[in-house]
Amino acid sequence: MLTIRDIHKTFNAGTVNEVRALQGVSLHVPEGGFVVVLGGNGSGKSTLQNAVAGSFFVDGGSIQIAGEDVTRWPEHRRARLIGRVFQNPFSGTAPTMSIAENFALATRRGRRRRIRWAISRSVRDELRERVRGLRMGLEDRLDSAIGSLSGGQRQALTLLMATWLKPALLLLDEHTAALDPKSAEQVIRLTGEIVGGLGLTTVMVTHSMQQAVNLGDRVVMMHKGRIAYSFSGAEKQRLRVDDLLGRFEELRRREMLDESTAALLRESYV
Ligand SMILES: Nc1ncnc2c1ncn2[C@@H]1O[C@H](COP(=O)(O)OP(=O)(O)O)[C@@H](O)[C@H]1O
Ligand SMILES: [Mg+2]
Numbered sequence: 001m002l003t004i005r006d007i008h009k010t011f012n013a014g015t016v017n018e019v020r021a022l023q024g025v026s027l028h029v030p031e032g033g034f035v036v037v038l039g040g041n042g043s044g045k046s047t048l049q050n051a052v053a054g055s056f057f058v059d060g061g062s063i064q065i066a067g068e069d070v071t072r073w074p075e076h077r078r079a080r081l082i083g084r085v086f087q088n089p090f091s092g093t094a095p096t097m098s099i100a101e102n103f104a105l106a107t108r109r110g111r112r113r114r115i116r117w118a119i120s121r122s123v124r125d126e127l128r129e130r131v132r133g134l135r136m137g138l139e140d141r142l143d144s145a146i147g148s149l150s151g152g153q154r155q156a157l158t159l160l161m162a163t164w165l166k167p168a169l170l171l172l173d174e175h176t177a178a179l180d181p182k183s184a185e186q187v188i189r190l191t192g193e194i195v196g197g198l199g200l201t202t203v204m205v206t207h208s209m210q211q212a213v214n215l216g217d218r219v220v221m222m223h224k225g226r227i228a229y230s231f232s233g234a235e236k237q238r239l240r241v242d243d244l245l246g247r248f249e250e251l252r253r254r255e256m257l258d259e260s261t262a263a264l265l266r267e268s269y270v
Helices: 046-052 099-105 121-132 150-161 179-198 207-212 234-237 240-267
Strands: 002-010 019-029 034-039 058-064 082-085 169-173 202-205 218-223 226-232
Touching: 002 082, 002 179, 019 034, 019 058, 019 226, 034 046, 034 207, 046 058, 046 082, 046 169, 046 202, 082 150, 099 121, 099 150, 121 150, 121 218, 150 169, 179 202, 179 207, 207 240, 218 240, 226 234, 226 240
Parallel strands: 034 202, 034 218, 082 169, 169 202
Antiparallel strands: 002 019, 002 058, 218 226
């Protein structure tokens, strides 16, 4: 479960570079809920995820994960509750280490144990089965360096690692944006299977309206640090790409109107 109440974040406050990245965002994701976040470049999607993960403290508002108020928790403490996958297939894994070694690291996340690179036979068997489930032919390559794999294979493995310990919350930030269409489709299919199979509470950022239509039980569209639209229930089920395009267009028109009004006001004062 994730509950975000009225969070605000301003970067470089009081300088010429001031950015009001989050301007009062509230969002409740029930246990097992799957929210897809859409929005133009710079609308605050990644900042929202970073606020939840604790990359910085919010200026106002509160964040609850799995019943805990984590608003003032440092990032490493929240990491025990959160699985994350980012856009870049090269982040999140150690490229020179093998698949098995990367999993040995990932499955120790947040647990006190002595450093051992090897994984036990039973864990290795489980790993092979779960990697087989990805249907990418990687089950026989557990000792290959992650760096030798394709972007799609790496993202699939990163997703598996991020969800291995069944996190209370899964955060995906455009995790298919850097992939070719076929790999993206494959990783999205796996995302649906893993999230559905484990019943994970998930927030997925994407720029793909098709993904937003196909996945999840709620879609929110961000604009200028706020949630401009939200679709859930039957409305989400009925949602089509054209509906979303229409809403984007509406936001763009509103923005142009704001800009021209501002320009008019400026002119009338010179
Ligand atoms: N660490 C930061 N320092 C300064 N500005 C930032 C920082 N992170 C994000 N921003 C700004 O906040 C706004 C929202 O960014 P972001 O959340 O990354 O957008 P997106 O919706 O594309 O993921 C942008 O104007 C971005 O430049
Ligand atoms: Mg982003």
